[in-house]
Amino acid sequence: MAAHEQYEELARQLSAIGAVKRGLNRALPPQCPPAAAFTLSMLRRYGELRMSRIAELLDVDMSVTSRHVAYAAEHGWLDRKPDPLDKRSRLVTLTPEGEALLDEVSARCVDALAHCLRDWSDDDVGLLNGLLARLREGFGECRTPRAPERQPAGPPARTPA
Amino acid sequence: MAAHEQYEELARQLSAIGAVKRGLNRALPPQCPPAAAFTLSMLRRYGELRMSRIAELLDVDMSVTSRHVAYAAEHGWLDRKPDPLDKRSRLVTLTPEGEALLDEVSARCVDALAHCLRDWSDDDVGLLNGLLARLREGFGECRTPRAPERQPAGPPARTPA
DNA sequence: TATTGTTATACTCTATAACTATA
């Protein structure tokens, strides 16, 4: 259990890290919004996926996934075909055009990171990656039950603020 | 200098960390958008600030800052008074109402983090905070010169894509 | 009846550009 100040600082850092994401996004090719790039990268990593699985991986509502995938399909970066085993589902796969775009995206992002983080060691980056993954895991598990009004119903004995 | 794969992974982690931010945002009080909370926290940390300085701290355009500050002012969370030394500027300060809101925000965020990250040590959180701060620094310095088309002027020998 | 996916709507955040007021 870490100290109060540490958590406050982490909350601030998470708010502020958006600037880094925006900086990285500016390196993306035109016509390729960040969410599309991320969707494609999940397809490359995991292969053929159903919409619902993509939504899980992106950690967004399926309605959002539907938009992103539709956009990428319009640009020819991926294909959607009906699942023969369940006609409600659609199976999404990367096209060669999508692969090529992803190569370009990856190269640009790696260039930007390698430039800005040129004084980072391999261990530094690995450590940050590990901590970020662990942070997401921790959050994925408890799933923040929608603003619980601080103490839903019970003696105020557990979290003395 | 870290490996190619490490940077790719970092790019993915940064894309995915938005889910944690959204989770944390859901813990915020009603009527308090994340950007307002972050603005208030900067005022508490640094005291009276000019608009342009807030824009720097938030790492967004001043037009964006202007909106956030105006929203917070409408809700009585901060005051804006003209700078006597430069009548173009406005000095922004936290009100008691803003302080109170910030206390509430802080408590909720710390609660959520303490719950989700209950198996993290003080050192773990400190390490992550430090790495995130360093990441922002590194990015702030090079400032990603707006999608430089990869190779501004040179032989096409590096990225065939 | 429950689930998969799509679409409509609304909200938040951001950048660019045009504008006002002051330096």
Next chain:
DNA sequence: TATAGTTATAGAGTATAACAATA
């Protein structure tokens, strides 16, 4: 002329709810 700040507009991302098709 240059700078501080505001406002209008447009683009990207997300969630909720209503809907269609299938299980």
